Amino acid sequence: MRIPSSYLVQFHEPEGYLDFARFGPPAHAVVDASTRLLETSAAAGPSTVDDLMRQDLRARAAAARLCRGDTDHVALLPNTSTGLFQVALAVRGGVLVSAGEFPANTYPWVRAPGAEVSWLPAGPVTPEAVRAALTPGIDAVSVSAVDFRTGYRADLAALREAVGDRLLVVDGIQGFGVVDEPWEAADVLVVGGQKWLRAGWSTGFLLLSDRALERLDPVLSGWTGAEDAGLFDDAVHPVGEGAAGWSITNLSPIAAGALATALELVELAGVPALERRVAERVDELAEAVRAAGGEVVSATDRRAGILAFTLPDRPAPVVGAALAAAGVTATVRPEHVRLSPHASTTPGTVDRFAAALRELVAPAPRRTGAAPVTHDVLAALVPTVNGLAEALGPGTEVVLHDLGALPNSIVAIAGDLTGRQVGGPMTDLLLGLVRRGTTQDLAGYETYAPDGRAIRSSTVFLRDADGVAVGCLCVNSDPGAGVPPDRAVNAVEAFPGDVDTLQRLLVERAVDAVGVPVELMKKSHKSQVVRVLDEAGLFLIRDSVDYLAGVLGVTRYTIYNYLNEIRG
Template sequence: MALPQSFLDRFDEPFGFMDFASIGAMSIPARAGLAEMADAMSGSRGKLVPMVMDRVETTRGLGARVVGVPTEQVTLVPSTSAGLFAVAFGLAGGTVVVPETEFPANLYPWVRAAEAGRIDLRTFPVPGGRLTADLVAQAVDSGTTAVALSHVDYRTGYRCDLPAIREVAGPALLVVDAVQGLGALRFSMEGVDVMVAGGHKWLRAGGGAGLLAVSERALERLRPALTGWLGVVDPFDTAAPLPHPPLEGADRFVMGSGSFTAVAALCESLRTLLTVSMEDVEAAVLARSRAVEDEARRSGARVMSPWRKDDERSGIVSFSPARESSEDAYGRLVEEGFSLTERNGMLRVAPHASTHPDAPAAVGEILAMTSC
């Protein structure tokens, strides 16, 4: 089903903006929410604290609806990295298994936790860019306490099969970096123990706020090792002896005050997303990314395409131009008003549901001219 125009009208990114895998263009509601909070922070202090607390709780509730868990299993984090660090230092020993192909945000938390002696870290190769359940099964053993991976590969756009990976992970916690899919693709916490996603990419909320969702068994196993003053019972009761006990739910992982403006922006982004079906959003995203792939292939480019079926695809398409360097092709596209990413000899194009249907063809025309 096509997305309603009333939804699409809430986004006004330029025609050539297709870089949501980097820093997504903020939505109109997100910018309005940010501005409202900024105005409040410049005005009456009497109304500010209740407003902040309301936005935090509302955002938690909206985030819980997006990923399908109770509100008490969701908390807010300033970034994907912050959420993963809280999890990495919350594990009580054992081995964490991580693919070698992960973006550094999902590697350094485990490296630092291993350096601190809290866990052992094991990485494994991903031939051809296909992160399959079979590869995970070969990497885990009886001492594995967590498997940490990305729902969508930041380079290729390959979307892994989380239910299949859950089946082979055994009793280990399944920790998912969902930043390259949440807001563009369907996501379910079923079988997932931890989901972390910053709001600055496909959620279109700008930087500074994201979601951390945890399963009941993750709450039982993870220690609140990095918990700060807001992650405890009665945080404002400073007359009581310290430290206070940690909260029961996901808020036990809160370290301290976050960005109030970022939370307000994320709140409106999530509210907007919940006005439509994620199936329809995903269908629109995949239609745009397929069109980008078709145009790239038509120009003679070599496309990184580890997927074999639609549910392994995402909004990301990466390719090498046919007859010129990626730097030269990138420069030409930027001159023509396109926003994308160039990295390691590849161009990465990442359209969203609101990307103009004609934008992929326009990219193809420029690629064809530079490939002659």
Template sequence: MNDQIRPDPPADTGPAVGYLDFARVGPLSRPAAAAIAEATGLATRLDPADLDLLFARADAARDSAARLLEARPHEIALVPSTSNGLFTVAAALDGAGTVLVPRDEFPANLYPWLRFAARGGPAVRLVEPAGHRHLTPDLLRRHLTPDVTALTVSAVDSLTGHPAPLAALKEVLGPGRLLIVDAIQGLGSVPLETKAADVLVSGGQKWLRSGWGAALLLIRDRCADRLRPGLGGWAGVTDPFAQRHPATPLPGAAAHLATNPDFPAAAALGAAIDDLFDQGGPAAVGARIRATLAELLDRARRAGADVLLDGLDPRERAGIGTFRLPGHDPATVHRTLETAGLITTRRGEWIRLSPHASTSTAAADLLTDALRTLTRPAPHPEPHPKPHPEPHPEPHPEPHPEPHPAPHPAPHSEPHPEEPTCPTS
């Protein structure tokens, strides 16, 4: 194993021209890679001041996240992943009541509620949105029975790219019910109505391009007293070495910490958020992403593709667009795109495109060329001319043989083994 730590990422790192899969995972950005290298260097050396520097990097990441989410720093904790954050919230909810979950939610925002419902937590009720669109305020209103205590939604649908109307949903819920948001498909790609979220969780490995190992957990002060530290461990209390346990929880979201963060991952997350602001912030980056996606979907339409939720205004779609090519096997379409250098995701019959602000126009040209190979008519082979038959020469007359005496008839015998006995042989 090579234990040498490279201080800076190679200058030529970065996604390929045809990388259109940021909704699955975003290749590590240079600022994030540099932050990981720097933090790993500190952890490798670990002089007396280095551990303090690592904690400082995590605190800086939390401060940057607070700026992004329009929150106070103490309302944010760093957890290992989006899934871990959602399980943390599910463990913190009181057992009474019901959590509403859209039926087509990404599984990471379904399993925490199901698992804890089976262990005495709130019941789960699935809500069926209409026509691949996100949950609407009217539909939510029809499902608001007195037992409902929370709604959990993705900020952006992972298949269609349709953003949830977070502010309108929170208005329907009112102050007495929680709006819990899985923001990973929107944070870093488009502006989000984050102020509407009572609780928000998001990793950074997709649109923020910070890699795995650190995620944001936002718990607003306005609802903190309704969430008990179900998974909060020694790192979430004021005195971990108290004589009596459990000790008093830390204020804010830190009460839900199980342990210390992954420091290199936390540093990368903070660097990625800072880089987002250096590029103009969510609004500027989102405008570039939406323009690039609109061009890609237009190229797909020109090739005869069906676009999922094609009636959406570009502002009603985040960084995700999905299409299918009628009459063509989806697996074949996906392989053809990959062969052409286009990295996408296939979900059943749909091909998902998710570019970033750095995606160049060359990706749209690659898409056009790849789809053209599938949709252009196959050339008809030229018919081969029939060969002219060779003229048969006139037969020469055989000379008449001299007459011989008639032979005596031979006795009956079996034919010779090599002699054909059937005229078609």
């Protein structure tokens, strides 16, 4: 079962984004719907409010379809916590919950005056653990469909059997929309829309079974949850029928429209297809972790879209910082790093993650040294690099590039402002200049080191007897409190530590410049990517044609054809 392109085209989160268990960037259609509804509200007329409020029914109907339930059993909520607090206040008796749950599923039970909390032991909430902990005084069991730390996927059908006639309360935020669960097994299902549903903040819903509606009286039931809510006769009306009685007030119709749009997109793709794609990405990420010598510490059997891992001898914060520096977004906890891909996560994101891990576990690079050069002019300068750096003082880096050794052009380096080593590539800025033949010296321009520090750079091209550029000498320094750089030359460049990183950076930038996802590109788009990369100097890098062909999903001969047309 394939995911329709009409679904995938709705998303364009940055490559490297692997944090959907924390927040899911909304779909283009969600943003458009929210904007349209907000604009409608700005042009208010006689029917505006009534028209906007119809979004409530649309959202509830979509939620009911995905839950295989009834619309009148669904109420809209601004978040998961609100729904869990409502239920906790309505329960009168014992509730069984794991202390390891996300706090949104523990605080309501502790704070509610009528609930008596019994705690499950640490570990997955399994039917066996629940069955062993049940006592006659327990009236409800509360559990997350997917554990936020480990990605363990609760067996809702088996839990339903284990709890018997008691109420089963399920926090579905970490799985709804991307795991195909028997949601009808829950008596109460509470879902927030800002994560896997990608509906944005202040969206969510509550679904109640017949058993829950019969046994629970909503304590927090506002005027919109009363019978004849639109009748203002100075009387307090009885609680309304069904889930409508749990309404406190109207959810923003803009939020309701966003939620409805997001739910309908899930229906378009189909939950089984989304689940399958997420599982494939999790497998690929797990393979990258193991290839780097790491350990997957999250669930491997009953799992959803969450993968947690550790690397030996490297604390999670260190791993997280390295990933962030490589453009990978993840959740970093003291004990592990958590990844959570979605169906729109690209192979390029997996590759970026894998490359970041490889670089992190690689042996520490040598910061100074020299390598064979291709010209006597450069050979004469190699011994002076260390001395020049010492003469210029602390916070200075001197780099000598050999243009005849592209792409591994660094033949000598002293200092560590940019963390590079001998054998590394030149920057994207210099590579583009060389490709275009613009070998003019650059003096005192501002750029940024990989750690974000502003640095002052100067580049002098070195020439042979015929005036042909054969290399360049670059001086980078941290101006600190000294004289600021000359901002007349506004050049910002990247300082990749290896050729693979430089290659990936150039291709990502070119694809972003075209503005069309690779899977939707036509010939004209792909030709434009090749044109941008030709000007950037990508094809000065050995095997770059094969790499780009893999990214664009074409043959290497197609890339050569594009180049012939462009250079024709």
